Amino acid sequence: MKFVVLTKAAVPLSSAIRIDPKTGTLIREGVPLSVNQWDRDAVEFALKLRDKYGGEVIAISMAPPSGIPALESLIGMGVDRAILATDRAFAGADTWATSFVLAKTIEKYVPDYTLVIAGEETIDSTTAHVGAQVASHLNIPYVYYVYDAEIHGNKVRVRRFLEDEGVDEFYEMDLPALISVAKGTQMPREISLLRKINARDRIMQATNKELGLDPECVGLKGSPTFVAGQTGATFPPRKRKIFAGDPRESVKALVEELKKEGLL
Amino acid sequence: MPCRLWPPVNKEEYKGVWVYLEHDGAKLKDVALELLGKARDLASKRGNAPVGGVLIAGTDEMAQEAIYHGADEVVIVVNPELKVYTPYEYANAIAKVVAKYKPEIFLIGATKRGRELAAFVANTLTTGITADCTALEVDPKTGDLLQIRPTFGGTQMATIRTPHRRPQMASVRPGVFPKPPRDPNRKGKIIHETVELNSRKTAFLGAEKRIEHDIADLPPIESSDVVVAGGRGLGSADGFKLLAELAKLLNGTVGASLMAVRAGWAPHTRQVGQTGKTIRPKLYIAVGISGAVQHMMGIQEAKYIVAINSDPNAPIVQNSDYAVIGDYKQIVPLLIEEIKRAKGIIQQ
Ligand SMILES: Cc1cc2nc3c(=O)[nH]c(=O)nc-3n(C[C@H](O)[C@H](O)[C@H](O)COP(=O)(O)OP(=O)(O)OC[C@H]3O[C@@H](n4cnc5c(N)ncnc54)[C@H](O)[C@@H]3O)c2cc1C
Numbered sequence: 001m002k003f004v005v006l007t008k009a010a011v012p013l014s015s016a017i018r019i020d021p022k023t024g025t026l027i028r029e030g031v032p033l034s035v036n037q038w039d040r041d042a043v044e045f046a047l048k049l050r051d052k053y054g055g056e057v058i059a060i061s062m063a064p065p066s067g068i069p070a071l072e073s074l075i076g077m078g079v080d081r082a083i084l085a086t087d088r089a090f091a092g093a094d095t096w097a098t099s100f101v102l103a104k105t106i107e108k109y110v111p112d113y114t115l116v117i118a119g120e121e122t123i124d125s126t127t128a129h130v131g132a133q134v135a136s137h138l139n140i141p142y143v144y145y146v147y148d149a150e151i152h153g154n155k156v157r158v159r160r161f162l163e164d165e166g167v168d169e170f171y172e173m174d175l176p177a178l179i180s181v182a183k184g185t186q187m188p189r190e191i192s193l194l195r196k197i198n199a200r201d202r203i204m205q206a207t208n209k210e211l212g213l214d215p216e217c218v219g220l221k222g223s224p225t226f227v228a229g230q231t232g233a234t235f236p237p238r239k240r241k242i243f244a245g246d247p248r249e250s251v252k253a254l255v256e257e258l259k260k261e262g263l264l
Numbered sequence: 265m266p267c268r269l270w271p272p273v274n275k276e277e278y279k280g281v282w283v284y285l286e287h288d289g290a291k292l293k294d295v296a297l298e299l300l301g302k303a304r305d306l307a308s309k310r311g312n313a314p315v316g317g318v319l320i321a322g323t324d325e326m327a328q329e330a331i332y333h334g335a336d337e338v339v340i341v342v343n344p345e346l347k348v349y350t351p352y353e354y355a356n357a358i359a360k361v362v363a364k365y366k367p368e369i370f371l372i373g374a375t376k377r378g379r380e381l382a383a384f385v386a387n388t389l390t391t392g393i394t395a396d397c398t399a400l401e402v403d404p405k406t407g408d409l410l411q412i413r414p415t416f417g418g419t420q421m422a423t424i425r426t427p428h429r430r431p432q433m434a435s436v437r438p439g440v441f442p443k444p445p446r447d448p449n450r451k452g453k454i455i456h457e458t459v460e461l462n463s464r465k466t467a468f469l470g471a472e473k474r475i476e477h478d479i480a481d482l483p484p485i486e487s488s489d490v491v492v493a494g495g496r497g498l499g500s501a502d503g504f505k506l507l508a509e510l511a512k513l514l515n516g517t518v519g520a521s522l523m524a525v526r527a528g529w530a531p532h533t534r535q536v537g538q539t540g541k542t543i544r545p546k547l548y549i550a551v552g553i554s555g556a557v558q559h560m561m562g563i564q565e566a567k568y569i570v571a572i573n574s575d576p577n578a579p580i581v582q583n584s585d586y587a588v589i590g591d592y593k594q595i596v597p598l599l600i601e602e603i604k605r606a607k608g609i610i611q612q
């Protein structure tokens with residue numbers, strides 16, 4: 001069985017971000033990238049399935065070459081091999097163009113995949129789009145927020161928690177299929193340094209020379225949406241009345257204000 | 265030449281603002297009504313274009329409610345194959361209806377299911393989509409939809425456009441836009457459609473109610489005028505009992521920061537913020553919450569913010585209307601007492 005896990009080499013939130021003034025997109029080159037935190041849940045999930053059913057876990061990522069260390073750490077976790085789709089032409093992609101490259105990479109390099117496993121969302125884009133879009137490009141069924149799965153013949157049964165309704169739901173899909181793994185539901189295993197040291201041999205890079213995609217369908221050009229402007233988030237101004245000192249006096253002053261504003 | 269996989273689009277053919285009408289089997293979700301309100305507003309800026317709704321496996325009563333809240337036409341998909349929700353089949357069905365009616369703008373509520381469906385629908389229609397918009401506007405120059413969303417952990421706001429593809433799609437979290445008033449005199453058209461499924465690839469096997477143990481028997485945070493929220497500063501689950509007492513006194517409810525949820529003191533359904541819920545109460549009281557941007561994202565539209573924090577330098581202090589500096593264990597009981605006095609529950 002072949003378990004394809006989609007992992008993004010994301011810009012950690014702690015790093016200073018730089019935005020390309022021309023395209024309004026995040027500059028990822030030259031920024032140390034690390035595996036999107038929630039994709040570790042997806043990787044752990046994939047490894048557990050492989051350990052149970054046998055086969056291979058293949059991580060696929062679209063990123064600039066600075067995404068390689070992130071893939072090395074996944075090999076260190078136990079991923080069998082990784083494919084980095086990387087090309088200058090892929091830069092500035094929105095979720096359509098990202099998922100297009102990922103789907104084409106799967107089709108070309110793992111055509112006999114069993115299950116595609118995505119994270120719930122990325123920390124730097126938080127769209128939760130890419131999983132469903134990959135499923136759409138591949139025309140396969142999908143279920144999000146999964147935290148348990150069993151394979152029965154050519155079907156997969158999944159369990160997911162649907163938080164809005166407070167229910168666990170059970171679905172069965174024809175394989176191949178795609179799931180996204182609910183964030184924080186797995187206990188990602190430790191990275192083995194020994195495995196990581198030899199990781200390079202297990203990472204393949206695919207540029208658009210290999211993938212052969214229409215340059216108009218990838219990167220910024222292949223993105224139906226584009227960022228027209230970006231500003232720092234601002235919050236509406238507040239009154240900022242601060243009551244410090246004697247607690248009882250402070251509370252009395254607060255209650256007076258609340259009464260004045262008709263809030264009590 | 266644009267990507268050859270994208271069929272050419274004649275923008276003139278696309279008219280109106282449509283909304284996906286999610287329901288729970290009995291009634292429409294609030295977010296669907298909120299979106300209808302926004303759809304009307306956007307439609308008025310597009311030459312009073314029609315507002316429509318897509319309802320799968322819904323009833324005429326639901327469609328009627330949508331009309332009372334601003335829809336001009338509602339398409340009910342009546343295929344018996346679509347009685348129960350499955351993502352792949354629903355997404356395909358929604359895309360088929362949208363492709364047929366060709367709205368210029370199509371909005372989806374970013375509930376868990378909505379998030380699951382939205383991007384697949386967009387891809388099937390070979391168009392773009394922006395997730396979790398907090399504002400939607402019409403560009404007066406081009407007439408394009410301006411899709412405004414927080415990015416990068418809520419530190420940036422991006423304005424996104426879909427200039428060449430139609431429909432222009434966006435998802436919006438519940439609670440971001442106000443629910444429009446219900447007008448039982450509004451008239452509209454209800455259309456029944458059967459949509460052919462090419463193939464079924466998913467089966468629903470069943471559901472199990474999870475018993476989440478909640479803080480107290482209190483209403484949900486999305487629908488309360490007063491929310492008293494606790495953070496890591498509470499130090500324990502017990503702190504939430506005190507907050508529940510204050511909340512009840514104010515006819516409100518209890519919310520929580522991510523850290524309080526992580527600590528297991530409150531269920532995730534009560535989390536306020538970027539990865540929790542966006543709320544717009546009249547009064548928000550943040551107790552032992554530092555006020556990180558991701559938290560503040562969820563309460564930008566609160567009318568009044570009160571902070572109770574022991575640290576005068578906590579960011580929330582500068583981002584609130586009133587801040588009381590002190591230990592909440594001392595402040596909250598005093599506040600309960602003073603409010604009781606103000607309400608005449610206890611005498612001077
Ligand atoms: C991608 C991303 C998404 C996120 N989404 C969310 C989100 O949706 N919601 C959210 O809340 N956070 C979110 N966060 C986390 C956010 O950045 C903060 O870490 C979090 O909000 C902090 O929670 P807190 O204020 O409870 O804890 P802390 O930051 O630890 O603050 C505790 C506060 O309590 C005060 N305090 C301590 N003791 C007392 C006392 N006895 N009396 C009174 N005050 C006291 C302290 O002075 C301090 O200000 C997100 C982070 C990331 C990276």
Ligand SMILES: Nc1ncnc2c1ncn2[C@@H]1O[C@H](COP(=O)(O)O)[C@@H](O)[C@H]1O
Pocket residue numbers: 006007008009036038039042060061062063095098102117118119120121122125126127128129130131
């Ligand atoms: N550039 C990428 N390369 C590989 N996988 C990705 C990429 N971007 C997103 N994904 C996958 O899609 C999921 C959802 O991402 P997003 O839509 O950005 O929130 C992630 O958790 C990953 O599994």
